[in-house]
Amino acid sequence: MDIRIHASFLPHDDAEAALAFYRDVLGFEVRNDVGFKDMRWITVGPKGQPVSIVLHPPAADPSITEDERRVIAEMMAKGSYAAVTLATEDLEGVFERLVAGGADVVQEPADQPYGIRDCAFRDPAGNLIRINQL
Numbered sequence: 001m002d003i004r005i006h007a008s009f010l011p012h013d014d015a016e017a018a019l020a021f022y023r024d025v026l027g028f029e030v031r032n033d034v035g036f037k038d039m040r041w042i043t044v045g046p047k048g049q050p051v052s053i054v055l056h057p058p059a060a061d062p063s064i065t066e067d068e069r070r071v072i073a074e075m076m077a078k079g080s081y082a083a084v085t086l087a088t089e090d091l092e093g094v095f096e097r098l099v100a101g102g103a104d105v106v107q108e109p110a111d112q113p114y115g116i117r118d119c120a121f122r123d124p125a126g127n128l129i130r131i132n133q134l
């Protein structure tokens with residue numbers, strides 16, 4: 001079976017802040033930027049790699065209630081709603097680039113007891129971004 005991950009979704013509550021973080025700080029390329037009414041879906045990804053992250057407005061789902069929207073907003077504000085793990089061969093360099101870009105540091109590079117070295121940040125919407133050393 002030939003199955004690959006094509007895209008993953010992370011919510012955003014400020015399209016311009018999300019774009020500045022993923023494009024300008026992480027250096028991802030913008031692959032698509034689609035608006036509808038007051039909402040935007042922005043697809044980004046690492047240059048030369050086929051996988052993408054779709055930054056989406058959580059309010060766009062018509063099946064969720066206003067109470068559910070409120071809970072999602074609260075979870076995003078706490079940084080407990082969504083996460084993604086990235087990987088790099090230069091963890092220290094990426095860490096320094098993110099710090100210089102003003103990213104919200106959750107954890108500095110550290111050796112974990114489960115055998116990896118990683119660090120963690122929050123994006124402008126509060127999503128947890130873990131970065132593993134390859």
